[in-house]
Amino acid sequence: MLPAVIPVAFVVIGGVGTTLLQSLGLMPLVGAAELSTAAFDDTDELLTSALLSLSIAVVSTAIAAVVGFFTAVLIISGNWGGRIVGVLGAAAVTVPHLVGAATVGLLLSDSGVLARLLGVSPEAWPALVAGPTWFAVVAEYAWKESAFIALIIVGTLATRITSYDETAAVLGARRPARLRLVLFPLAAPSLLVASAIAFAYTLGSYEVAWMLGKTYPEPLSVMALRLFNSASLTARPEAAAIGVITVVLTAVVVAAAMLGLRRMRAWR
Amino acid sequence: MTLSTSNVDVERAHRDQLERRMPGDAGRPLSQSRGVMRTARILSTVLMSLWFALPFLPLVLWSFANSWSAPDLLPMQLGTDGLTAALANGAVAAFGESLLLSLIVAAIATPVGAMAARALSRRTLPFGRLVSVLLFSPVLLPPFAAVLGINVVLLRAWVPPELGVILVLVVVAIPYTTFSMRVAYAAYDDGFDEAARTLGATSRFALWRIHLPLIAPALARSAFLAFLVGWSDYLVTLVVGGGQLITLPLIIASSASGIGNESSVAVLSLSAVIPPLILLAFVSRARNLNPGKKS
Numbered sequence: 001m002l003p004a005v006i007p008v009a010f011v012v013i014g015g016v017g018t019t020l021l022q023s024l025g026l027m028p029l030v031g032a033a034e035l036s037t038a039a040f041d042d043t044d045e046l047l048t049s050a051l052l053s054l055s056i057a058v059v060s061t062a063i064a065a066v067v068g069f070f071t072a073v074l075i076i077s078g079n080w081g082g083r084i085v086g087v088l089g090a091a092a093v094t095v096p097h098l099v100g101a102a103t104v105g106l107l108l109s110d111s112g113v114l115a116r117l118l119g120v121s122p123e124a125w126p127a128l129v130a131g132p133t134w135f136a137v138v139a140e141y142a143w144k145e146s147a148f149i150a151l152i153i154v155g156t157l158a159t160r161i162t163s164y165d166e167t168a169a170v171l172g173a174r175r176p177a178r179l180r181l182v183l184f185p186l187a188a189p190s191l192l193v194a195s196a197i198a199f200a201y202t203l204g205s206y207e208v209a210w211m212l213g214k215t216y217p218e219p220l221s222v223m224a225l226r227l228f229n230s231a232s233l234t235a236r237p238e239a240a241a242i243g244v245i246t247v248v249l250t251a252v253v254v255a256a257a258m259l260g261l262r263r264m265r266a267w268r
Numbered sequence: 269m270t271l272s273t274s275n276v277d278v279e280r281a282h283r284d285q286l287e288r289r290m291p292g293d294a295g296r297p298l299s300q301s302r303g304v305m306r307t308a309r310i311l312s313t314v315l316m317s318l319w320f321a322l323p324f325l326p327l328v329l330w331s332f333a334n335s336w337s338a339p340d341l342l343p344m345q346l347g348t349d350g351l352t353a354a355l356a357n358g359a360v361a362a363f364g365e366s367l368l369l370s371l372i373v374a375a376i377a378t379p380v381g382a383m384a385a386r387a388l389s390r391r392t393l394p395f396g397r398l399v400s401v402l403l404f405s406p407v408l409l410p411p412f413a414a415v416l417g418i419n420v421v422l423l424r425a426w427v428p429p430e431l432g433v434i435l436v437l438v439v440v441a442i443p444y445t446t447f448s449m450r451v452a453y454a455a456y457d458d459g460f461d462e463a464a465r466t467l468g469a470t471s472r473f474a475l476w477r478i479h480l481p482l483i484a485p486a487l488a489r490s491a492f493l494a495f496l497v498g499w500s501d502y503l504v505t506l507v508v509g510g511g512q513l514i515t516l517p518l519i520i521a522s523s524a525s526g527i528g529n530e531s532s533v534a535v536l537s538l539s540a541v542i543p544p545l546i547l548l549a550f551v552s553r554a555r556n557l558n559p560g561k562k563s
Contacts, residue, residue, distance in 0.1 A: 003380045003383060003384075004380045004381060004383065004384035004403055004442050004446060005384070005399060005402065005403070007380075007435060007438060007439050007442070008402055008403055008405070008406060008439050008442055009402060010435075010439075011406070011414060011418055011435065011436055011439040012402065012405050012406060012409060012414065012439070014417065014418055014421050015409075015413070015414030015415065015416075015417040015418035015421070016409070016413065016414055016417060017417065018416075018417030018418065018420050018421050019413055019414070019416050019417035020417075021417075022416070022417065022420065067316075067319065070312065070316070071316050071320075074309070074312060074313060074316060077309070079309070079313075081309065081310065081313030081317075082313070084313070084317055085313060085316045085317055085320065088316075088317055088320035088321050089320050090548060090552070091320070091324075091545055091548070092320045092323075094496060094541070094544035094545060094548055095323075095541055095544075096499060096500035096501075096502070096517055096540055097500060097502075098500070098502045098517045098520055098521060099517070099520060099537045099540045099541060100323065101524075102520055102524045102533050102534075102537050103323045103324070103326050103327050103534075103537055104323055105524065106326035106327070106330055106530060106533070106534065107322065107323055107325070107326045112326065113325055113326040113329060113330075114322075143319070143320070143323060146319070147320060175305055196408075197407055197408065200407070200408040200409075200410070201407075203410060204409070204410025204411055204412060204413065205410075205411070206411070206412050206502070206503050207502045207503065207517075207521065211521070211524060211525070221410065221412045224412055224413075224416065225412060225503075225507075228416055228507075239416055240416055240417070242413075243410070243412060243413030243414075243416050243417070244413070246410040246412075246413050247409065247410060247413050250408055250409070250410055251408075254408050
């Protein structure tokens with residue numbers, strides 16, 4: 001037990017604790033430690049970034065949850081098609097996010113592979129990469145996380161779900177009714193947990209938004225890393241403040257998901 | 269009364285048993301779709317396959333393209349310029365460092381996670397719930413927030429950057445290994461260990477010859493997940509590593525931020541995609557041992 005608990009506690013509590021201390025000005029690089037909330041002062045900037053990060057995370061997680069659920073249904077059906085989708089989904093899960101970002105960039109840019117496939121000239125192609133819609137960023141997260149969500153659902157339910165599905169079929173339930181009343185309620189808890197993990201990941205992840213996103217406004221993680229690496233002395237506490245805000249946002253969403261999970265269990 | 273067994277297909281039943289197909293398993297005629305639904309299923313299968321496969325296409329096409337200007341559907345000239353450029357960027361050394369780092373992370377996080385899972389599955393642990401929450405927390409924690417803080421701690425404690433990277437990545441991997449081993453231990457029967465001990469096996473012998481072979485497939489899955497954590501990481505290696513470790517994602521990022529490097533980015537990315545796929549193929553072939561089954 002202890003070999004796992006000690007390093008995790010050290011990194012999690014030590015990491016977040018130090019970030020918190022830095023954000024409050026208690027661990028300056030030079031000079032005396034002094035408690036202040038100066039790092040949180042630029043509220044307009046922080047709010048813009050937080051809203052941007054949240055919207056990216058909400059949209060991509062929503063797409064990933066829908067696609068992931070239907071992918072899981074296909075995989076569980078056990079047909080040859082489901083098997084192919086299962087293999088491709090598992091392959092997508094193993095791809096590092098950074099590589100995903102690189103390849104989505106090659107796919108969606110104005111001279112990218114998709115534009116060529118569709119025969120659209122670079123001038124007519126919308127600015128999907130680094131454009132105002134954050135399309136490429138959302139697409140990359142939705143792609144990777146949908147595969148993740150699908151595999152989590154399949155992993156937790158593959159053995160149980162088919163027998164319920166067949167029972168309902170024997171009792172005369174039609175396909176849409178089985179999907180809505182059998183498959184979805186059974187998959188809902190793992191769908192919720194997997195979506196919460198995907199959401200937390202998307203909110204805190206750096207490399208995809210950094211590679212495929214616009215330079216301004218920045219999502220929280222990109223702004224934090226830029227400030228962290230900048231030469232200015234006041235920038236470190238600001239970077240840490242963004243870290244603290246992101247931790248709080250993640251904690252709120254995860255807590256909401258856990259409450260939802262509890263209600264689901266009670267409902268059963 | 270006579271009993272006829274002519275309608276029982278023994279061969280088929282035996283085959284089903286070998287494949288462990290039970291009535292109610294997936295792919296049975298009962299829930300098979302027909303008509304419109306069948307068309308819808310095939311269509312959605314094609315769409316889903318495209319959704320998952322399409323991002324792999326640029327990697328393959330660009331990897332072997334020497335020149336490929338904008339409107340052309342396929343590369344104009346095939347060649348190995350991308351490979352040459354990737355090698356010039358230090359791809360081989362970075363591949364080696366990535367591999368070493370991921371293997372070390374897997375080698376530490378897997379046994380640690382297995383031990384934690386074993387302790388958690390016994391349910392006698394004090395504060396078991398709290399410990400579960402703590403061990404799961406790295407999955408939910410925004411990596412950059414923890415990394416900014418822990419980086420300062422590690423620097424002040426004079427921990428070498430390589431060790432720092434390994435430590436943080438092990439912590440990120442522990443939730444995956446712990447919880448996949450937790451699932452395995454939930455289905456594990458302690459009776460095998462106890463029987464072995466009753467028959468006179470030492471605890472070491474029971475561990476190596478009974479316990480580990482039984483949980484080996486789950487260990488392989490956990491190790492694979494931990495490997496992926498190390499293999500995929502960019503941010504921890506960048507910030508905590510402080511330039512001491514140049515792994516594959518780092519040179520992919522630096523190549524991708526330049527212009528006109530498409531083919532070398534594709535080659536590097538492809539080389540980052542293939543090793544996990546090979547491991548995945550091995551891991552998914554690993555079957556659970558079935559005591560008493562003829563092999």
